[in-house]
Amino acid sequence: MVSITFDKHTSGQFNAELEEARNHLMEMGGIVEQQIEIAFKSLVNVDSELASEAIQMDKDVNKMELKIDKETTQILAKRNPAATDLRFIIAVSKTVNDLERIGDEAVKIAQQAIELSNDGAGPQGYVELRHLGEKVREMVQSSLDSFARLDADSAFEVMQQDKAVDLEYNTAVRTLVTKMMEDPRTITRALNVLWALRALERIGDHAQNISENVIYLVKGKDVRHKKLEKVEETVNR
Amino acid sequence: MVSITFDKHTSGQFNAELEEARNHLMEMGGIVEQQIEIAFKSLVNVDSELASEAIQMDKDVNKMELKIDKETTQILAKRNPAATDLRFIIAVSKTVNDLERIGDEAVKIAQQAIELSNDGAGPQGYVELRHLGEKVREMVQSSLDSFARLDADSAFEVMQQDKAVDLEYNTAVRTLVTKMMEDPRTITRALNVLWALRALERIGDHAQNISENVIYLVKGKDVRHKKLEKVEETVNR
Numbered sequence: 001m002v003s004i005t006f007d008k009h010t011s012g013q014f015n016a017e018l019e020e021a022r023n024h025l026m027e028m029g030g031i032v033e034q035q036i037e038i039a040f041k042s043l044v045n046v047d048s049e050l051a052s053e054a055i056q057m058d059k060d061v062n063k064m065e066l067k068i069d070k071e072t073t074q075i076l077a078k079r080n081p082a083a084t085d086l087r088f089i090i091a092v093s094k095t096v097n098d099l100e101r102i103g104d105e106a107v108k109i110a111q112q113a114i115e116l117s118n119d120g121a122g123p124q125g126y127v128e129l130r131h132l133g134e135k136v137r138e139m140v141q142s143s144l145d146s147f148a149r150l151d152a153d154s155a156f157e158v159m160q161q162d163k164a165v166d167l168e169y170n171t172a173v174r175t176l177v178t179k180m181m182e183d184p185r186t187i188t189r190a191l192n193v194l195w196a197l198r199a200l201e202r203i204g205d206h207a208q209n210i211s212e213n214v215i216y217l218v219k220g221k222d223v224r225h226k227k228l229e230k231v232e233e234t235v236n237r
Numbered sequence: 238m239v240s241i242t243f244d245k246h247t248s249g250q251f252n253a254e255l256e257e258a259r260n261h262l263m264e265m266g267g268i269v270e271q272q273i274e275i276a277f278k279s280l281v282n283v284d285s286e287l288a289s290e291a292i293q294m295d296k297d298v299n300k301m302e303l304k305i306d307k308e309t310t311q312i313l314a315k316r317n318p319a320a321t322d323l324r325f326i327i328a329v330s331k332t333v334n335d336l337e338r339i340g341d342e343a344v345k346i347a348q349q350a351i352e353l354s355n356d357g358a359g360p361q362g363y364v365e366l367r368h369l370g371e372k373v374r375e376m377v378q379s380s381l382d383s384f385a386r387l388d389a390d391s392a393f394e395v396m397q398q399d400k401a402v403d404l405e406y407n408t409a410v411r412t413l414v415t416k417m418m419e420d421p422r423t424i425t426r427a428l429n430v431l432w433a434l435r436a437l438e439r440i441g442d443h444a445q446n447i448s449e450n451v452i453y454l455v456k457g458k459d460v461r462h463k464k465l466e467k468v469e470e471t472v473n474r
Contacts, residue, residue, distance in 0.1 A: 062462040069459065073327060080317035090310060097334065177424065184421040187414065194428075198435075222306065225299040 014079050018088060021071050022148075025092050025099075028064035029144040031057060032099045032106070036140060036203065039106040039113070040133045043196050044126065048117035051110035061103035068096045084217075091217035095147060098206040098213075102140065105199040105206075112192040112199075121189050128172030129193060129200075135165055136200045139207035146211060152218040155211035156235045160228065165204040172197050251316050255325060258308050259385075262329050262336075265301035266381040268294060269336045269343070273377060273440065276343040276350070277370045280433050281363065285354040288347035298340035305333045321454075328454035332384060335443040335450075339377065342436040342443075349429040349436075358426050365409030366430060366437075372402055373437045376444035383451045392451035393472045395444055397465065402441040409434050 035057040042050035072089045075081060081089055139158050146155040173194060180190045215223050215235060223231045272294040279287035309326045312318060318326055376395050383392040410431060417427045452460050452472060460468045 066459055066461065073323065076313065076327075077319050077323055082314050086310065086314055090313075093330075094334075097331075177428065180417075181421055181424050184418055184424075187418050187421075187424070191414065191431075222303055224303065 011079075014075075017071070017075050017079070018085065021068060021075065021089070021092055024064065024068050024071065025095060026144070026148055028061065028068065028096065028099050029140075029147075031060055031064065032102050033137070033141055033144070035061065035103055035106045036109075036137055039109040040137070042110050042113040043116070044129065044133070046113060046116045046121055048114045051113035051117070054110035055107050058103050058107050061100060065096050065100040069093065072096075087217050087220060091147075091213040094213045095210050098209045102203050102206045105202045108199040109196045112196040116189060116192050119189060119192075121192075126193055128168070128175060129197065132165065132168050132172060132197060132200045135161065135168065136204045136207070139165070139204055140210075143207040143210035143214070146214045147217075150214070150218050152215045152235045155214035155218075156231060158211040159208050159231060162204055162208045165201060169197060169201040169204075248316075251312075254308070254312050254316070255322065258305060258312065258326070258329055261301065261305050261308065262332060263381065263385055265298065265305065265333065265336050266377075266384075268297055268301065269339050270374070270378060270381070272298065272340055272343045273346075273374055276346040277374070277437075279347050279350040280353070281366065281370070283350060283353045283358055285351045288350040288354070291347035292344050295340050295344050298337060302333050302337040306330065309333075324454050324457060328384075328450040331450045332447050335446045339440050339443045342439045345436040346433045349433040353426060353429050356426060356429075358429075363430055365405070365412060366434065369402065369405050369409060369434060369437045372398065372405065373441045373444070376402070376441055377447075380444040380447035380451070383448060384454075387451070387455050389452045389455040389472045392448035392455075393468060395448040396468060399441055399445045402438060406434055406438040406441075 035054050038050055038057070039054035041047065042054055072093050075089055079085075139161055142154060143158045146152070146158065176190045176194055176197075180187050209224075212222075212224050215221065215231065219234050219237070221234045223234055226234075272291050275287055275294070276291035278284070279291055309330050312326055316322075376398055379391060380395045382388070383395065413427045413431055413434075417424050446461075449459075449461050452458065452468065456471050456474070458471045460471055463471075
């Protein structure tokens, strides 16, 4: 992991605190990545045991959220960070919030797996689900990597993928709705898959948010609600 | 509006900056409340013009988010707030985030109104939708009121309402799914209403988050992911 050039501090302790906040953020990111993977697997295999595991993991995610928020608040109170340090603290706080919400979406996916399992549905190779699941997991991973490496370019690449995810999501929804109309007996199951698709799409949005946080941290510009061309200008500056 | 007892500052300018951040937060809250109301009305009346209005308003909401985030960052950089002041800044930042996401959910509701209108669906008195819509709007309003009045008790009351909203949401979803199965021709329209219901439920979650921010600000305790009984203890302490 490339190290952040934090502002020079008289206090080595301050540096250590910033490093620690970053390490905890990356740890939380690792748990959330795992949680998505397990939740997704539980859905595709309709495996309620795996699903319970993903739901259980949310406790750890929530604990990490509280812990890191406490750490960053203490740094704000004690160290009066400015410039890069302050942007770092803000980017960490916002990213923690996105990771926690990704965890919530993973729980929703796992809940659909449990409902499918309760309905006695067998594993199905929902093609659309697989595609979207892969893409979205990649986005989360890349956005966290770009945070670890402070890489605004790769953060921007993640942002560019969100449109493709939205497109794929819309196609998947349309396919499912057509199936529902053709065979109304599948409505309940199709709805479970629909909710899971929506959760995946939301995870993609959060990965995009994390990427925006990285660009804010590295470039010092808030690129939220900006057109992609504008973001590109900021990244290349 | 009852005034916050900010910590005593040597700088009157600092006080003015805190007041301004609060006023802008309340202004943003006002816009979002209006946006929910218009989006909701557009859905129940299947009025695509009103829906467009709600979608347009999101630009103002987003602008307010960027503006307030900039203000709080500047206060952090220049004023080194501590204790209540720091909690206030953190609570404002988190609430801004929730308000922005409520705005996004209002847009989703409005988009369903437009799709219903494109399908030529006439206005319908979706009973469940109305109930949930009323409850959720009340929650948002009460959570913002509790922020303005720094009232942890009324914030806690909002948190208690979320369970009822979830229950009502689940009942509404079940009713709609039954209707879909009985008459598959209604599937597309029912799905539009389903997405809107989900958006309403999410708005309720954000109102709950705002209430948690208020309790954090007033009581100095982070009550996220805590059981309601634990939160009640904190509020009554």
